[in-house]
Amino acid sequence: MKETDDAKIVQMCWERSERALSAIAEKYGRFCMSIARNILGSAEDAEECVNDSYLAVWNSIPPKRPSTLAPFLGRITRNRALNMYKQHHAEKRGGYGLDLVLEELEEVLPSRESADSELLEKEFMENVQRFLSSLPPEKRRIFVRRYWYADSVKDIAAANGASENSISVALHRMRKDLLMYLEKGGLSV
Amino acid sequence: MNGERIFELLGNIDDCWILEAQEPTTASEVSALEPTMKERLRSFYASGWPVAIAAVLLMTMGIGVILKGTLRNKDPETGVSVETHATEETHVMVSQVNETGAGPNGVTEAGPGVFDSTPDGGTETDPKSGGAGMIPKIPEDRTIVLTGDLITDEEAAVYFESEMRFICEGLRAMGVSLTDPHVSSTGYCYVQYGGYEGEGLTVHQNFRDYLLYDGEELVSIVTLFRIQGEDGRIHNSPAFGGEWMKGYGEWLAEHKGQELLFVRAGDAEFILAPNGDYTNPAGMEKEEIDQYFEGIAYPYEIFYCEAATYTP
Known part of the structure; x- marks a missing residue:
């Protein structure tokens, strides 16, 4: 499947087309997973974190219109993963990759x-x-x-x-x- | 503030640094780079196995040569102490040359498929090179080993003809201003040592840098590289940004017309000019650079290898 340009993905989000989410997952799934996994250590937690991140992107575009999605999406994933890490740490569970x-x-x-x-x-x-x-x-x-x-x-x-x-x-x-x-x-x- | 908060704050660094460090994890990048093979090879190189394999091969060949009675002792006329040649089948050839040993005559070429290394590169246990901030020891064996599948300037020209547009688009997306981009017609490799444990003086010919200018200003250094086992396909990795690039460009301009030599010692990089001038593009102080070349009156001669030169 041919990847969709960032501008098109952003446009799809603005048009509230759910195809945007599959396009994001297709293009940036590995990217987000690697960040989340580095921080959380567990593939299962990372997957949960990445799904939350997609949703957060969906909820923040609009009003935002990022020109390049990688840093935007990466930052959201990183913040989410860090929050999960803090929570896990407080509960003393999980492997702490970070x-x-x-x-x-x-x-x-x-x-x-x-x-x-x-x-x-x-x-x-x-x-x-x-x-x-x-x-x-x-x-x-x-x-x-x-x-x-x-x-x-x-x-x-x-x-x-x-x-x-x-x-x-x-x-x-x-x-x-x-x-x-x-x-x-x-x-x- | 604690480590957690600092990590959180570092999340706000500029987009361009995030993009610059981004690995090929999007689907198209992955398929373009075939990372499985790349990672395997890199992990393999970094694992030290090639060094071990080369050492075993050399030992085996050495024993063979001794058994045949062909191992030569030091020749008082030429200063050549030991000479050992592998068979063509193994594509390994290592020569210890005369003790003054510098220059193109000391260059040894290794065939593809074998990672070459001499065992006297920097070691972690060496007091001069040990611990944090270590300075790799210059190998006693000054033979320069050429490895990898050479990228020629002609191949690079063909590559840039088709890829320059995409390289420029990528740089622009990362905030580099480009109105009149053009790339140097010749590139250069590095003579390096100390980067891998036990690595001697080596030139990885399958990594070659080209200078990308916007008008008169150096804006990026584009490394072209070829991964063994990929049918000779060339990839690019542009470096850009910061004061570093400006200083690099200025130093090159100041040394226009001189055949500059590029050396990498561990993680430090140096440019040496034939007039004895030298610099570290990262802005290392002269005293610190001198520690790398301590006891060497004219490092240019020691490290000279044509493949690692560039004349601006």
Whole structure:
């Protein structure tokens, strides 16, 4: 079956055509599943999460009209999966595919206290965006695969034709560099 | 803020970074790249099995040569210490060359289907290369092994003729402004070491970079690559964005007319100019770069391999 253009899928959503959902599943099913599975660890939970995400897309278009669906859909799936992860964690159930990723991210915690956490988070994100812009594309891809897509080091290594050790080292360096970047921006000590 | 909150916040990074890192998971991308074969091969390369297989082959051949009494000892005239050649059937040929060993004469070509490696590349246990932020040790054996099915500039030109439009469309979708796009007519590979455990100086000829300019400005580096077992089909992977690309383009422009050499040491990348100048496109400080080439007066000579050169 030929895939449908993003613009057409969005248009179908606007026209409330249910074919939009099958087109989304056809084109982005694997993409969403891989994100959800990386975060949740279980295929069953991931499937539930992805189905919820399709519904969320259906409910948010209209009014939204995203030009490219991958980041839009990916973000919805990621947020849903993270919420499920939190819920499972609170209930102490499930395999936590995300645990290691979160542990690594603890290394780049801004230590500055701020009464206005919203402002702190805004500053944090501005620094992260600048940091990502400064990275060579190969490294940035590795960073984003790990901390956005929550990919395992093993999978990133396989996709890059590198050893797990070299990917771990590269990630470690980038976390260290990010910490330095945040320090320069006055967000950490 | 905790790790969970940071992960949540990172969800808001720009769309372009998400798209840039996106793997071929949509149905059309998957069928275009045949990931099963690709993943298998990459996993296979990363697993260390090729190194083990090559080592066993070499040992077997070495024993064979010894038994035939043809193993030569060091020749005082030429400085050649050991020379071992595989049979043509195995498509492996590894030569240890003279101890000054640099340059095109030190280049060894491996046939397709065998991942070549010398055992003296960077190791995790080496104090100089161990731990976080490690610097891979330059292999003692300076033989440069060429692997993979070479992508020629002629093939690349044909490929770009049909694919350039799609590459540009993809880049535009990711926010790269392109009004006058054109790609370099020649490409370059990398001399690399330390990326795989135990990897010696290697040029993967089936990965070749081409520079994509918009007018005078470098906007993307398009890697063309070929996966073994796919009937020679070429794929592309464009890198783009950030200050990095700007610095890269400026450095190339400053060294116009020079035969630049591209080297990758572990996860760090360097461009070396014949006049002794060098850079790390990621903006690494000179002192840090020097640690990579410590004790080497003129790295350009050590790493020189024509396939890894480009003259802007």
